Amino acid sequence: MKKRYVQAPEEAGGPSGLRFFRKTDAVDLLFVGYGLLIVVLVVASYLAGVFRLLPYDPEASDLGLLLAPPGTVGHLLGTDFMGRDIFARLILGIQAYFLPGLLAIAVAIVPGTALGVLAGYRPGRADTVITWFSNLVDSFPRLVLILLVVAAFKPDIYYIMVVVGLANVPATVSLVKVKIRFLREKNFIEAAEGLGLPRRTIVLKHILWHHCRASLIIRATLGMGEAILMETSMSYLGFGVQEPTPSWGNMVQSGANYFLQGNFWPSTVPALAILLAILGFHLLGDGLNNLLERKAIH
């Protein structure tokens, strides 16, 4: 099977849009596009949920219409085992992870960058200690740590997200450290210091804003993906958001019993929502990484 290589005829300016398209990987654009779509849907649905702009009533139990499949009149995505509309509950379920997810991201990134800068800027004692702490945090399976915290304190989704955030600090630290090391190798930092720039400026403006910004944004998107996964997993296990508050996780769980009897929709619809959402954040992160980061690396 022959691959085709073409020399495009010389163009003065050329259709710049098409040129960009050819230059970059179409696949990455696709990923980013899909990811952004998901982000928009999530944010829009979150706001709809908050302002109760729902298509149907999430709490009304239509006892005559239990476990209805999607497409049923009046219930676009079907009903659950109590006759409640799944579509509406799906939208409300976003509240279970949206703000908590942002918390997790904040907890991961803020201390993470601070420690990363500390460790990377002046390697030595600080670096060794911070590395040891990173390894320590990485020693725990996240779910087990969450269960420990949940049992010790309470099954609060915000507590859970703090743990998730902390568990991701090592990754952020590593990211920032690598960037700083890279900049050091390129003598960028030396040059900036030589120019007499105050350290704070170097760190905040040059290192973090210019060089780490893209990576951190990517980290944040992946972080939301993980937050969704963790929240839904914990809710599935019964420790996150509890009934009757809807969470995609506990919706899958409540539908699970009926799954094996042949009623797969009450379980599958929220599961697909989880899939599409997490996939969106992953692909967004991946696509952005390929578009932004790969170009930056020599």
Place this chain on the structure above:
Amino acid sequence: MSLPPLLKIENLKTYFHSRGRQAFIRSVDGVSLEIRKGETLGVVGESGSGKSVMALSVMGLVGAAPGVIAGRIGLKTDGIQKNLLQDLDDYVERVEADGRVVEVRKDVVGWQKNVERLMARVRGKAVAMIFQNPKSSLNPYLSVGRQITEAIRLHTPCKGGAESRERALHWLERVRMDSPRLRYDNYPRGLSGGMCQRAMVAMALSCEPSFLIADEPTTGLDATIQSRIADLLAELKADLGITTMLISHDIGVIRRLSDSVAVMYGGMVVETGPAREVLAAGTESCHPYTAALLASVPDERHIRGKEPPQAIPGDVPDTIHVPNGCRFFGRCVRVTAAVEKECTSLLPPLSEITPGHAVRCWLYGGG
């Protein structure tokens, strides 16, 4: 001229493709060369002239796409007589416009498989290659001795561990490695650049190949080590008389070791002939680029008189937007009104000025 050439490259074209710019990088754009048995051909030129890519094309090691798209490489040495680019046309289709390739359709995977098949008994055995950056060209996870004996076991009748070890040590001595027995067990990390290069030479020659390709063997080494390695190569050349293609941008090394020289520029050979003639400084029967190259090498006069070396004006040639006429035209200082028109519009062919000495320049007539 009586013996048939050991290696004969005919009209080799190796292109790469830039997706971002939707254009071909014409690294080797129609190169023809011949090397006779026992001869050392020095290939000299700037970075980007296509010398290394040409060598990799001979060995079938061009990785990027599309790679080799045209040509014939005849290898004739004991036991082997084959075209290393056999059946290339079965895998490649070229579309030309205005005498220039503008589209290539190539079965890259299929061709690579074919190359592996063609080169199976050639690599390391009939033809050996040594590279620049010897430290990174050796496997950091294996001891130097292990790597040499691997080659020995692959390509020579030596089978046993002890036998191949002895042979490896013999060759380490021959390349004048100090404390060979000690170095045998060292890892490349523990060796200097010069020592790694000696090891590479030992690894290549221990299988007694008919043909050696040395790609910038002294580049990247410390200045004093460079001359030592050149000494080594000269010594081995005298001892073994092995046919060699020596690639370098260092004219001193080329001058020292070559019997004949080919000068490359912008992916093409612009001059070829006996070393004595081509590298004779100050003669007029010489390609302008060669002349400029020779003039740019600082000599005693420059150093004593503290004169600045004569750099060649202009930039490295663009192998993407290749001009219509002579590729050196923009930097040539010997253009005359008589030939200017041809220089800008037509590519000059390689024409013989004296037997065995050919130049690609309109100043020496065409056709």
Place this chain on the structure above:
Amino acid sequence: MWPSTRTSSSRTRTSGSLSLKGVPRVARVLAREVAVTALLLLGVSVVVFAILYLAPGDPFSLLLEGQMSAGVPGQGVHEAMGAPKEWHARYLSWLAGMLRGNFGASIRTGLPVLEEISRVGLNTLLLTLGSMAVTLLVAVPIALYAAVRGVNRVSFPLTMAAYVMSALPVFWFGYVVIYLFLHTFGLFPLALGSPGTGQGPNRLYLLLPIVVLGLGNGTLGEVIRHLREEMGRVLSEDYVRTARAKGASVWKHAFKEGFLIPVTEIVASKIPFLLGGAVIVEQVFNWPGMGRMVWQAALDRDFPVIMGIAVLAAVFVRTGSLLQRFVYIAVNPGASRETAERRAA
């Protein structure tokens, strides 16, 4: 579950190095690794202690008392005098008990925790190791193919399928698989006592949670990407080109740096995720293991059990990490230290 993009998020990081001359180098390095691991496990114990200590309702006292009641008689005057009061003394007492194997007694059953855990620990171990094998079985061929052939119409859909698989909630996937099993064999899957029992199709049922966790643990995409990148990088290294030029086997030369090290690296770093996934999968399949036990213990607030499992999980993770470091050291005795520092980020 948080796939990293350029840098792997969970490699054991090394920074700086202590060096003492005289002792043979390999022994020195190994000893250092073991010491670091021990120090980390100590840190693990501190973290667990801190969480329990700060928890409302003083679960820690219960834990200490449990340790004492479960302890071997005649442990010493110190224990006989009752639970110590200051936090550092309590921590040391608890730690000492743990090191003797005394993890306290389960609040729910009253039985010694370690005994309870070891009853089911094997099941989880089987599940985890089995799933890891499944993940590798799927990821390795795809990654190697993609490394050699690049993105083409075979590797791309497979990689995309892996991405989708990685985003799929494993708890739902488990039910799908059970349902399929149900329909293929007509047998309702039973909750089994321990692996090894059951005949015919039931034995096949043992494979189900392993396959589900192996495919659905959320790391498939990342594993493939990491292995493909590393092998791809190594294949374009100068020394592999030299191997090709001398007619040697490329695989043999690329193996250590392009396969062995990345695989052990990614496996060691994904153990925590597998253990977390095991908690969920054991739930779905009613698989009697540590995962289900810790879930039950969290419900019951059975602190000795949770704490014991948390510590053991960390031990498992660190052991995996240590083994990976041993492999790394064995493969390049001191060679390419720059590579070691480059990848230690």
